[in-house]
Amino acid sequence: MIETKTNVHLDEMSREEVANYLSETVRPEDGVIPAYIMGDENVNKLEHEKIFMKTWLLLGHESELPNKGDFITRDLAGYSVIVSRGQDGSLRAFYNMCTHRGMKLCRADKGNKGQFTCPYHGFTYKNSGELIGVPLQKDIYGGQLDMEKMSLHNVTLDTYKGLIFGTWNENPEPLLEFLGDFKWYLDIVVGRTEMEVIGPPQKFIVHSQWKIGSDNFVSDSYHTMVTHGSIAKLGMVPNAAYSKKGYQVHVKNGHGCNIGMPNPDFAFPEELIPEYKENLSSDQFELMSNVKNMIGTVFPNLSFLVSHTKVKGKLISNTTLRLWKPIAPDKMEVMTWFLVDKNASEDWKYRSRESYILTFSPSGIFEQDDTEVFTDITQAAAGTLPIVKNFNYNYTMGMHREPVKDFIGPGVVYPDKFTEAGSRNFYSYWLDMMKA
Amino acid sequence: MSIEKVLAKHEFEQWLYDEAKLIDEIDFDGWFNLMHTDLKYEMPVRVNKEGMERPDYSKEMFAFQDDIETMKMRVDRLKTDYAWAEMPPSRTRRFVSNVRVLEYVENEKAVVHSYLLIYRSRSTDIHHDLISGERQDEFTYVEGEWKLSKRFFIVDQTTLNTRNLAIFV
Structure with a gap:
């Protein structure tokens, strides 16, 4: 462990000194992420310059x-x-x-x-x-x-x-290179067929650090059991541990996703299978045929979600994008878009939108429990206490596991969604950019 | 204003006040009982349009778009042990005003518009949220009681300044 420093004053440091202090204390390879990066104004200012002014x-x-x-x-x-x-x-x-x-x-x-x-x-x-x-x-x-x-x-x-x-x-690094191998997975989410956004994006303010959102989508399927425990109680998903089965993937540049599978049911409109096959490789289509959900983050703050749940006794999926836009160290604007397969039937589109509004819109019964958690984490990370006491979060989950070699898609892949490898990868790239 | 209209206005003011009291006091079952089985409960996304172009809300996207079945799910969820967003519940106060009865057929149906201001305070947080908007309600008379069959809530923000809509409008 790093010894406790009680005399750290980020506000008196130069940019280079702040970056050096981050280097010393943010140690994703050891599963150590300090709480102060979720609340400090100087870190927030540096993020604006080093990340948000630089990346796509x-x-x-x-x-x-x-x-x-x-x-x-x-x-x-x-x-x-x-x-x-x-x-x-x-x-x-x-x-x-x-x-x-x-x-x-x-x-x-x-x-x-x-x-x-x-x-x-x-x-x-x-x-x-x-x-x-x-x-x-x-x-x-x-x-x-x-x-x-x-x-x-x-x-x-x-x-x-x-x-x-x-x-x-x-x-900038060309967009296609920036997305790299993550394109393989993004194709399934937004490129499986012609997709269209329905209506305007929804926007709401949450008194939360933006990284908590990105981090939650890049590797945290674990929280689903508890935070979203009410969903299993309502019978929308089979049981509270349903979110464990599947794979977690990460690639370079901090991107990563969680793929819930297998799924005995096809999560998308079946009449569009010829279109999916045309737009995807056979491997991508095979993965798509087995997913029950896909949750991921494109670095730094774009998250996506494909979610397949039971609404009114019938299975339906919805595809959404969301941005976690920083406004202040303790405040973000969340912006969510609902996308649907353009050539799906009107009935499918209606039910898909209904399931989005019910589950992941600002009133969504999944969404609302997340924002409650994000807000409280942010409050606890604010001020000088986390830095002078050297409070760290534990990100060691899954460090004992080896990636699988024979997965159908690219990237570093773990055969279980319950691991924090994707977050370690996210913060490792975050740190690279902050030091650059 | 005819005496019939005055009485109708009074009747729906009382209905809306009673409704506010039920949800402000976290009696979700009591509140749900006010809903008609044909309920359409919608809150469109408000947008910034060019100049005076109206309506300035989306006809395609909604923050709420519920019928009686999905509303029942929301209410049932709030009663599980895992509905963290409202556990403990927000302190809310719903102020209803500017009540206007646009249509009234005795013992049959009514169209009532009103303004709503919700004050919301959570936990030890010193911030509070204010949600302001207009309710466009329709009521149907069933077995001696007015039930809410339609609510269209036009919120006064394009970016909602509240962490979620785990509360009803």
């Missing part, structure tokens, strides 16, 4: 803006951006700020517009970002205004299987 972050799904001129406004690392589909059909994203005096250009969540006009002085931009109109320009600027240099600030954008990612990093 989810902005939305292509089905949210299917037509030319469609746009959505979203936050990228806390800064408002406009994502728009230009007249040429391609997606672009811009900082939602007029380059003249900094006013927010667009205040709607979504819409369809070929151009955006600033409410302050009327500067007008095409949805491809160019400044095309300035009131009285010839007179008041003498025709000298260099409009070409005043385009909206561009956001680096890329997509994977309908997911739109953006980053403030102008020279």
